Amino acid sequence: MASQAPAATRPPDTEQRIFDAALTVFARKGRDGARLQEIADHAGINRALLHYYFRTKEQLYEAVFEHGCRQFMAGLSQSLRAEEGVEDCLRAFVYGYIDYIYEHQDMARLMLNECLCGGGVLERHLAAATEAREEVPGLLLEDRLRAAIGAGEIREIDLRHTLLTIVSACLFPFVALPTVRLFHSRAVEDFDRFLQERKAHIVDLLLAGLRPTEGVRRGKLA
Amino acid sequence: MASQAPAATRPPDTEQRIFDAALTVFARKGRDGARLQEIADHAGINRALLHYYFRTKEQLYEAVFEHGCRQFMAGLSQSLRAEEGVEDCLRAFVYGYIDYIYEHQDMARLMLNECLCGGGVLERHLAAATEAREEVPGLLLEDRLRAAIGAGEIREIDLRHTLLTIVSACLFPFVALPTVRLFHSRAVEDFDRFLQERKAHIVDLLLAGLRPTEGVRRGKLA
DNA sequence: AGACTGTTAAACGATTTGGATAACGCGAGG
DNA sequence: CCTCGCGTTATCCAAATCGTTTAACAGTCT
Structure with missing residues (x-):
């Protein structure tokens, strides 16, 4: 070999x-x-x-996916260093996630491509990774958020969906870039700046959305 | 013909x-x-x-994309009926969006697939649609949100990014389904129920995140 | 009957894949 | 120094597949 x-x-x-x-x-x-x-x-x-x-082509694809996927997940986990406060933790996650995806856009697209055509290979590799107790990026944040709920730092909310929303907000703009460009002219002029804005926006929206409710009914504006 | x-x-x-x-x-x-x-x-x-x-294959693809894209956008716009209050408007958008994507998953995947390989065709068609003054689904909500900011119903926030976040949260779970399934066991057991939860979660998180700040600094939890 | 339309079977040329072969350059080791 | 092994290229090959075309067939309408 x-x-x-x-x-x-x-x-x-x-x-x-x-x-x-x-x-x-x-x-x-x-x-x-x-x-x-x-x-x-x-x-x-x-x-x-x-x-x-x-x-063969099959083996090449398998190798690229296997190796890339493992390296991708590991590097992503590493980039999401644990912070002390929930707020810093969430901020670090969003910033780290977007920065990391920016550096590995092809891998993100490859994984999504696998999703589009069934996702058999992707599921296998991800299942193997999670089963092997390897660090799954989002789970650390989920644990931290759960603790924050217990401490009353954030309000009670479905964490699985919250995490999915965070990942969506960070990841989707990359894979849907051509569409985003149409409405976000800045994304084509100055992609880096657009991403900076995006990070700040996501954190801002999330912190506001997770803030403990003070006698305010959920699902109502005022 | x-x-x-x-x-x-x-x-x-x-x-x-x-x-x-x-x-x-x-x-x-x-x-x-x-x-x-x-x-x-x-x-x-x-x-x-x-x-x-x-x-030819080229013409078949073009026809499927053209026709599908136009019908998709038109139907989507129609399904997002305008509501009176901002809150109802946003709720209608999220619920309508997810319901519509559910019924047109293939079209969503096709558009994303186009994004992955450059997005030339997609950009052309979307540009033509917007130029022809056809209704672009998100823009109605953006206008409504802008008005709500003026009325003080929601806090000041970057609407472009907010809209992108909403679309991401609604759309991404569909295209990344195989991955979502790994962490959201309910998505595989009962997809409909998962989507119901998802709609409620997105609206809940957004309403909380957009709620006017009452002397609370932005970007801070408490 | 004749013309037209939807459909199929068969074939054609071009491309793709997997693989084999011979040859070349070059460092390592005898 | 010579030889061997390895990375690499060039070339070719058989089989499969792809996109496309053509000819023929089966209905239906006039």
Whole structure:
């Protein structure tokens, strides 16, 4: 296996280049739509070399997904460092999440692409990751929020849905970028600034939405 | 053109069956990943008949996207009937949005798939729709929210980001369903009930998050 | 009967995939 | 120094598949 003995003669970063190229192409064209030739071109290598490293297209996809998925989840968990207060914790989550997705947009798109065509592979890998007790990014925040509810720092609310809402708000703008661009002209002019605004907005809205209710009925404005 | 004279001899719903089949397959496999054979099988017809109705794969995709997109947007706008109060308006939007997406999941997936591979076609069609002064679903709610800010019914907040957050919270669970299932066991057991919970949660969180601040600093819990 | 429409079967050319082959460059080790 | 192994390229190949075209068939209407 080439991955086990990478530096036999020269140090070939070829495998990594293939990984990156395959990730990009698979993320855009999907498992079936991606062409090996396009991946090879993107990696600047011969098509035969793809078969040298990964015997078949299937194995290449599996490897890219497996490796990428594991690395993605691990890195994401790491980037979401635990903070002291709920507020800082939530802020760190949102900021860390968006920053991380920004650096790994292709992986996010690949996972979503898997979702679109059934999600069999994705489910398998995620299930394996959670079963292996690996850190699942959102669960730490959920635990922290649960504690905050107990302490009366935030109001009682369905945490599963809250977490899903947070992830949605952070992730969706990336995968739906072309649509977002139409209404958010700033997202096309200055994407970085748009993301900064987005982070602040999400945290702002969430903190207000989770603030303990002081005699105010839920689901009512005033 | 077959679409102009559908009932020359028999009333063949073939064209519609092709549309539906193509939508389903394109939504899952993407523009390039979709195979005409799979579409034909899904529609229960011969592969050659696809070319009889739509000359090429390109034209089939374009037709499905064009027609589906227009119908989708129009129907969505209609389902989001205007309410009197801001609160009812927002509730109607969230409930209507989720209900509508539920009935048109394939179209939502197709649009997202377009986003993943660049979004050129999607941008063109959406731009044409907005330019033609057609009703863009979110904009009505945005106007209503703006008025509510003026009336002091909700606090001052970036409406573009708020709207994006709302759409994200409603839409993302559909496209990321396989992932959601892992953490939301109810989404797999009883999807309808999950969606009911989801609607209520989103409205609840939003109303709380938009509630006018009474001397409380923004971005702070207490 | 003739014309027209929806439909199918069969075939064509081009592309894709998986794989094989030979050859080349180059470092490592005998 | 020579040889061997490994990464790499070029080239070719068989099989499958894809998109597309063509010819023929089966109804229906006039």
